[in-house]
Amino acid sequence: MSKERIKIAPEFFEIMPPEYQDLVQRATFGKEDRGWKDIGTTKELIEEHSLCAGCPESMAFRYILASLPNPEDTVMVGSTGCTSLVFPHVAVHNIHSLFGNQNAIASGLKRALTVRFPGRIKDVVVLAGDGATVDIGLDMTLQAWFRQEKFTTICFDNELYANTGGQESGLMQKGFVAKMAPVGKTFEKVRLPEIARESGCHYVVQCTVSKPSLVEKVVRNAVFVAREIGPTYLQLYTPCILEIGKNSMEGLQEMRDSEKPTERFAYREYVSDAAKQFLAELAAKEKEKKAAAKQLAAQEA
Amino acid sequence: MAEGKSVIGTQNKKGQTYTDPWYMLHEAPRTPSFFTGSEVIKEAIRRASCDVMIAYPITPQSEAAALIGELFAEGYVGDYFRGESEFAVMSECAGAAFGGARVFTTTAGPGTMRAMENFPMWAGARLPIQMIVTCRGINSPLSIQPDTLEISYLLNTGMLVWHAETAQDFFDWILKGYMVAEEPDVHLPLALCCDGFFVTHTKDVVHLTPADMCLPPYDPYRSPVPCMDMECPPVRMMRDPFVMKSNYISYATHASWQQEVWAAVERSRKHTIHWLNGLIDAENTDADILIVTSGTAVSQGREAIRLLEDEGVRCGLVKVKTLRPWPGDEIREATKHAKHIFVPEFNVTGWLAKEIRATIPNSDRVHAGPHVCGGMTMPPEIIVSEIKTALGMRAMSLAGRGS
Ligand SMILES: Cc1ncc(C[n+]2csc(CCOP(=O)(O)OP(=O)(O)O)c2C)c(N)n1
Ligand code: SF4
Numbered sequence: 001m002s003k004e005r006i007k008i009a010p011e012f013f014e015i016m017p018p019e020y021q022d023l024v025q026r027a028t029f030g031k032e033d034r035g036w037k038d039i040g041t042t043k044e045l046i047e048e049h050s051l052c053a054g055c056p057e058s059m060a061f062r063y064i065l066a067s068l069p070n071p072e073d074t075v076m077v078g079s080t081g082c083t084s085l086v087f088p089h090v091a092v093h094n095i096h097s098l099f100g101n102q103n104a105i106a107s108g109l110k111r112a113l114t115v116r117f118p119g120r121i122k123d124v125v126v127l128a129g130d131g132a133t134v135d136i137g138l139d140m141t142l143q144a145w146f147r148q149e150k151f152t153t154i155c156f157d158n159e160l161y162a163n164t165g166g167q168e169s170g171l172m173q174k175g176f177v178a179k180m181a182p183v184g185k186t187f188e189k190v191r192l193p194e195i196a197r198e199s200g201c202h203y204v205v206q207c208t209v210s211k212p213s214l215v216e217k218v219v220r221n222a223v224f225v226a227r228e229i230g231p232t233y234l235q236l237y238t239p240c241i242l243e244i245g246k247n248s249m250e251g252l253q254e255m256r257d258s259e260k261p262t263e264r265f266a267y268r269e270y271v272s273d274a275a276k277q278f279l280a281e282l283a284a285k286e287k288e289k290k291a292a293a294k295q296l297a298a299q300e301a
Numbered sequence: 302m303a304e305g306k307s308v309i310g311t312q313n314k315k316g317q318t319y320t321d322p323w324y325m326l327h328e329a330p331r332t333p334s335f336f337t338g339s340e341v342i343k344e345a346i347r348r349a350s351c352d353v354m355i356a357y358p359i360t361p362q363s364e365a366a367a368l369i370g371e372l373f374a375e376g377y378v379g380d381y382f383r384g385e386s387e388f389a390v391m392s393e394c395a396g397a398a399f400g401g402a403r404v405f406t407t408t409a410g411p412g413t414m415r416a417m418e419n420f421p422m423w424a425g426a427r428l429p430i431q432m433i434v435t436c437r438g439i440n441s442p443l444s445i446q447p448d449t450l451e452i453s454y455l456l457n458t459g460m461l462v463w464h465a466e467t468a469q470d471f472f473d474w475i476l477k478g479y480m481v482a483e484e485p486d487v488h489l490p491l492a493l494c495c496d497g498f499f500v501t502h503t504k505d506v507v508h509l510t511p512a513d514m515c516l517p518p519y520d521p522y523r524s525p526v527p528c529m530d531m532e533c534p535p536v537r538m539m540r541d542p543f544v545m546k547s548n549y550i551s552y553a554t555h556a557s558w559q560q561e562v563w564a565a566v567e568r569s570r571k572h573t574i575h576w577l578n579g580l581i582d583a584e585n586t587d588a589d590i591l592i593v594t595s596g597t598a599v600s601q602g603r604e605a606i607r608l609l610e611d612e613g614v615r616c617g618l619v620k621v622k623t624l625r626p627w628p629g630d631e632i633r634e635a636t637k638h639a640k641h642i643f644v645p646e647f648n649v650t651g652w653l654a655k656e657i658r659a660t661i662p663n664s665d666r667v668h669a670g671p672h673v674c675g676g677m678t679m680p681p682e683i684i685v686s687e688i689k690t691a692l693g694m695r696a697m698s699l700a701g702r703g704s
Contacts, residue, residue, distance in 0.1 A: 005531075005532070005533075015690060034371075060438075072531060073530065073531050075400070075529050075530065075531060077396070077596060077624055083529035092531065093527070093529045093530070093531050095396070095399050095529055097392065097395055097396075097399075097419075097420055097422050097426065098392065098419065101388070101389065101392035101395075101419075104384065104385075104388075104389040104390075104392035104396065105392050105393070105395055105396035105399070107384075107393050107395060108353065108355065108392070108393035108394060108395060108396025108397035108398070108400065108402075108404075109397065109399055109400040109477055109529065110396075110400075111380045111382075111396075111400075112352060112353055112396065112397040112398070112399075112400075112401060112402035112404075113400045113530060114380070115352050115379035115380050115402060116352070116355065116400065116401055116402065116521075116530065117530070122530070122531070139386065139389065140385060140389050140392070143384075143389065144384040147382065171401060198387030246506075262470045281527075
């Protein structure tokens with residue numbers, strides 16, 4: 001686990017694009033304590049994006065990529081939608097195949113990597129919109145959980161189909177008037193976090209991406225639990241400011257408003273007993289490591 | 302696989318020896334065995350060093366898929382599971398192939414149709430997955446009987462499409478299929494089709510290679526596009542280049558990629574000729590009358606030719622082995638002398654006859670038919686009768702037979 005794998009042959013260094021030189025010299029590959037605080041000081045694993053200015057999906061992408069515990073051995077799977085505009089700019093391997101089949105792709109991928117690299121950690125992270133996760137791909141989302149596939153599913157919940165221009169989605173609120181829901185959506189927002197819990201996910205969180213430290217925590221937990229215990233699910237509110245009529249500076253406030261305790265994106269978390277025990281062990285190890293480092297520093301001083 | 306190191310001669314965890322594929326398939330001793338087509342699929346996969354097999358039941362392929370499950374339990378296949386539908390299975394296969402695995406799956410009829418969105422994606426993503434298609438009816442009313450209509454839908458996906466006549470073809474072509482599909486200049490999925498039941502559920506003598514020999518494993522780093530395992534540098538890396546509706550360059554990118562996929566189909570030609578000993582087999586092509594067809598219709602054609610011979614009518618035969626790449630030159634050459642070309646098919650639309658007509662000069666020589674569909678068998682007498690009627694000879698009325 002180091003930057004070794006992205007080293008450039010010295011003869012070619014000069015002719016490589018500057019972004020890549022940067023990636024080799026200043027990215028956080030191989031840095032165990034990488035996190036959102038590296039943003040702005042190191043080379044990020046996302047170069048640029050072609051989302052609408054101020055789209056909260058772009059913030060979410062940056063935080064998630066900064067939080068992956070092991071990006072040098074992580075493969076991401078996306079789906080068609082606004083997120084797929086971003087993936088070509090991401091410096092971890094990622095797959096876009098069809099609309100809605102992301103959890104099936106990830107199932108095959110994770111299994112292939114397990115067959116090919118026994119004893120090595122290879123993380124798989126799915127990241128797709130709510131249409132992909134909850135509507136067209138719901139069958140495959142659920143079945144991957146039923147089968148206890150060991151990867152993390154992240155849904156960017158913007159409560160509609162953004163990429164095709166604002167049609168009704170399963171995660172849309174009841175009553176919302178949208179394209180293809182001309183008299184307002186007639187059924188409730190699908191309760192996927194609860195379904196995820198019932199379907200066998202071991203770590204489920206619903207929140208907004210207004211707080212980077214929170215995103216970092218839940219992403220790391222989700223990836224660690226998926227690695228060792230079983231499937232995990234994050235549902236992150238990333239409002240489509242375009243379709244709800246907000247301007248580029250208003251995305252953050254929209255998230256803050258909707259995460260209040262009585263609102264629909266109030267923080268919610270479910271952790272299975274197995275995951276609880278595992279996370280506690282992890283925290284204890286982390287504590288031990290920190291204490292040892294402190295002691296060492298004190299001795300050296 | 303470590304660079305430059307050959308695994309040939311070493312053993313896998315089941316004690317099989319990785320064997321030079323040419324030696325294994327052309328020179329190694331063979332044992333005659335009496336097997337169904339489904340059992341033959343299992344025997345081929347036993348020797349194929351497959352990493353991942355994913356299955357969903359649909360008649361008549363279920364048995365083959367279940368038998369490969371047994372192979373997994375015995376430890377011959379890296380991973381195996383039942384997916385949630387054919388669409389999902391083909392996506393799961395794609396995921397495994399993206400991750401660098403040698404992948405196998407099987408389907409039939411409505412399963413093929415449900416999975417259809419995946420096939421051009423497989424080809425576009427250059428995933429050398431092998432899929433056995435054990436053809437059956439696809440239209441309503443529901444039928445589980447053999448009917449090759451589904452093959453016509455596969456022809457324009459960018460996949461390689463081969464059509465096996467017998468269980469022996471199946472055994473050899475599954476193994477040879479990986480050799481062709483995984484060539485760096487090809488690297489495309491392969492649909493290896495057969496006519497369900499006629500091949501899958503009948504027993505035949507099949508000559509098998511030794512069970513303790515297997516193909517060398519797939520090397521994903523010979524792929525012309527990067528393997529998704531983070532073992533090579535992550536340079537903002539996506540499979541495949543994503544093209545959006547923005548400008549002329551992106552249109553051009555997509556267009557050139559599509560053309561590259563079809564160019565790869567063409568490039569498979571030389572490898573296929575090498576491994577299958579030609580894209581067609583031809584007999585007596587100097588005859589005025591030719592039967593040109595694929596799949597089990599070839600066997601029925603052979604019988605019809607025997608019956609015609611008894612009546613003093615000489616008729617040649619062309620067995621079309623691969624549909625993609627399409628053996629246009631070969632068929633043109635083989636049909637050069639023919640005055641009448643008959644194309645018996647197990648489907649209602651006659652897609653093979655259309656392909657042949659589009660390929661050869663003086664295409665009114667092509668008699669599309671006979672066609673049987675919906676799972677009907679094709680008695681050789683029907684072919685004989687079609688030929689004799691077209692030639693203005695008196696044909697026996699089949700309806701009146703035995704009365
Ligand atoms: C089979 C198929 N049906 C429909 C589409 C069209 N389509 C592309 S993106 C999209 C909506 C995406 O919505 P969502 O998953 O919520 O992501 P968002 O764009 O909101 O981020 C649709 C319907 C498609 N690409 N494929
Ligand atoms: S359409 Fe909506 S979700 Fe998509 S990039 Fe724009 S603001 Fe973001």
